[in-house]
Amino acid sequence: MCEDCCCCNCGPSKDALIVIGVISAVLLFAVLLAAFGFVRHATFTVDDASLTRFNLSTSTSSFAYNLTVTLVVHNPNWAMSIKNTKPMDAEYKFDGQVFERVQVAGKGDKLRPGKTVVHRLSSGSESAVVPTLGNAGAVEYRKEREKGKFDVEVAVAGEVRYTARYTKCKVVATCPLTLQLAPPGTPAVAFQKVKCKLAKAEKNC
Numbered sequence: 001m002c003e004d005c006c007c008c009n010c011g012p013s014k015d016a017l018i019v020i021g022v023i024s025a026v027l028l029f030a031v032l033l034a035a036f037g038f039v040r041h042a043t044f045t046v047d048d049a050s051l052t053r054f055n056l057s058t059s060t061s062s063f064a065y066n067l068t069v070t071l072v073v074h075n076p077n078w079a080m081s082i083k084n085t086k087p088m089d090a091e092y093k094f095d096g097q098v099f100e101r102v103q104v105a106g107k108g109d110k111l112r113p114g115k116t117v118v119h120r121l122s123s124g125s126e127s128a129v130v131p132t133l134g135n136a137g138a139v140e141y142r143k144e145r146e147k148g149k150f151d152v153e154v155a156v157a158g159e160v161r162y163t164a165r166y167t168k169c170k171v172v173a174t175c176p177l178t179l180q181l182a183p184p185g186t187p188a189v190a191f192q193k194v195k196c197k198l199a200k201a202e203k204n205c
C-alpha cells in the first residue's frame, strides 16, 4: 500500500509531463519554422568575365564575339535545397537586345543548403545574329567601341522549387557588366565583381 504511494509520488507528475510535452512541441515547431518557414532566395554574382572579341557586322546585324562569364550562385538557406524545375538560362544582351543564350543549369539540378556553385560559361560565335539591334544599336556599339568598353547585360532566368515548398518560383536576376575589350595577346584586364539584381519574387515565393 505504502510502496504504491511512494511510486506514484516519486516519478514525474502528470502535469510535469504535459509541460515537457508542450515545450518540446513548441521547440520542434520553432525549429521547423526556422528551417522551412522562410525562403531565402538564391544570390547571383559575376565574379569574373572577359571579352576577347566583340565585332559587329552591320550588314548581317550580328556579332563575332568571345565571352567568358563566371557566374556564382549561392543558396543561403540552412535546411532547404533549391531545385531547378526548368533549365536555368543566361541571356547576353547588348543595348537591351539578346545576342546569345547559354544554359547555366539543367532541369532537375539541385543546389544544396548553404552551398555555392560556380558556373564557368564560355561562349563565342562568328555570327550571333541580333535582328532587333537596329540602327540605334549600331550607333551605341560605335560609341562604346570608341571607349573600348562594352556594356553587356547577363540576364539569368529560371524556375525553382524549395524543399518542403509546393510552389514553383520564377527566378530572374540581371547582372550589368562593363567589359573592357581584351583581345588575345593583350594583358588581361581586372574585373570588378558584380552583384546581380534579383527581380522581386512572386506571391508565395
Ligand SMILES: *[C@@H]1O[C@H](CO)[C@@H](O)[C@H](O)[C@H]1NC(C)=O
Binding pocket: 053, 054, 055, 064, 183
Ligand atoms: C574584329 O576586331 C578585331 C579587334 O578587336 C580586329 O582585329 C578584327 O579584324 C575584327 N574582325 C572583323 C572580321 O571585323
Ligand SMILES: *[C@@H]1O[C@H](CO)[C@@H](O)[C@H](O)[C@H]1NC(C)=O
Binding pocket: 052, 065, 066, 123, 124, 125, 126, 127
Ligand atoms: C571564340 O569563338 C569561336 C567560335 O566562333 C571559337 O571557335 C574560338 O575557339 C573562340 N576563341 C576562344 C579564344 O575561346
